[in-house]
Amino acid sequence: VLEVGIGNPGPDGEQPSMALPEIWSNPVESRLSDSNLLAEVFAELMPRGVDEEKTEQVVSTMLQRIEEGLVGRLTRAEVIDGERVEGLRTEYPFTISNPVSFETVPRTRWTPDGIEQLAGIERASIDMDGSIDLALCSSHEDGTSSIRPIDLKTEQAASILDDSGSLLDALGNHATEPANDAEIEMLRHHRLQLALYHRALEMMEATRPEGQRRRVERPAILVGVTGRLVIYPVEMFEQAQAQIDDILATAARMELATELPLADFQRLPQSKAHVCAMCPFSMGDLPICGPLSETEASIET
Numbered sequence: 001v002l003e004v005g006i007g008n009p010g011p012d013g014e015q016p017s018m019a020l021p022e023i024w025s026n027p028v029e030s031r032l033s034d035s036n037l038l039a040e041v042f043a044e045l046m047p048r049g050v051d052e053e054k055t056e057q058v059v060s061t062m063l064q065r066i067e068e069g070l071v072g073r074l075t076r077a078e079v080i081d082g083e084r085v086e087g088l089r090t091e092y093p094f095t096i097s098n099p100v101s102f103e104t105v106p107r108t109r110w111t112p113d114g115i116e117q118l119a120g121i122e123r124a125s126i127d128m129d130g131s132i133d134l135a136l137c138s139s140h141e142d143g144t145s146s147i148r149p150i151d152l153k154t155e156q157a158a159s160i161l162d163d164s165g166s167l168l169d170a171l172g173n174h175a176t177e178p179a180n181d182a183e184i185e186m187l188r189h190h191r192l193q194l195a196l197y198h199r200a201l202e203m204m205e206a207t208r209p210e211g212q213r214r215r216v217e218r219p220a221i222l223v224g225v226t227g228r229l230v231i232y233p234v235e236m237f238e239q240a241q242a243q244i245d246d247i248l249a250t251a252a253r254m255e256l257a258t259e260l261p262l263a264d265f266q267r268l269p270q271s272k273a274h275v276c277a278m279c280p281f282s283m284g285d286l287p288i289c290g291p292l293s294e295t296e297a298s299i300e301t
C-alpha cells in the first residue's frame, strides 16, 4: 500500500534542486487513507485464512499513523527543520558491486607430490541486489540536496489490536532519535540491511557528475505501528558500515579458499545465542552447531 499510495509533493518550483528522473518528481496525491486502494491491494495480495477484519484494522491504523507522522507531513510538502521533500521513489531496485580485500587465501590442488598452490587471492568483488522501500529526496534551506534510504518495518503489528507493546510506547514522540530500547533493538537488528541501502545510494550518486550529487543521509526506519521515522544514530551506523566490509570479506574468503581452518571461524559466545537461534546450522533435530557453552568458552580462552 505504501509503495503505490504514498504522496509525492514534487519540486518547489519548475525543477528539483538537483536533477531527478521525472518519475521521482511527478507530484502525486497521497492515497494512504484511500479505502479503495486498501481493498484493491487486499484483493490482490491477502493470503487465504487471514482474519481480514483484524488485518484491515492493523494496516489502516499503521497507514493513518504514517500519514500523520514525519514521512506523511514531508510528503505533503511541509517544510520541517528546513527540509522539503521534492521527489521520491518507492521499491527502488539496485545492484551494487562491493570490492573487498582480505588476507590472501590459497587455491590449491592435491598432487602425488603434495598440495600444490594454484593461486593466491587477496581481492574480490561481491555483487548484491535488492530494493529500497523508500528513497526520499529533499532540498534544504542551506541550499543543499539530499537523499535518504528508508525501510518500513511492521514488527509488533498485532500490538495495535490490544494497544500495548514496547514499540507503541513511543507513539506521539516526534523526535527522530530512537525513543526507547525497543526502537534501538529494531535499528540494531536491521543495521546491515540499512547500511547496504545507504551504500547503494552512495554508489548511485557517485555515478553523477561532481556538483550534481545529493548528500546521502543516514538511513532511517519507518516504524509501522507508530508511524515514527527513526534515523540511525551516527555511532550505530558507522559500526554497521564497518561490519558489512568485515562480513563480505569473510564470505569471500569462505567462498574462494580451497580449504580454511575451522579455527578461523569462532563459534559465537552464549551472549550471542539469539543470533545462533536464527542460524540454519543450529536448527532441526540434529543441529550441527550452536553457541559456545561457558565451559567451552573458558577452554578456548
Ligand code: SF4
Pocket (backbone or CB within 6 Å): 266, 267, 268, 275, 276, 279, 280, 281, 282, 289, 290, 291, 292
Ligand atoms: S550456530 Fe554456529 S555457525 Fe550459526 S551463528 Fe551460531 S556459532 Fe555461528
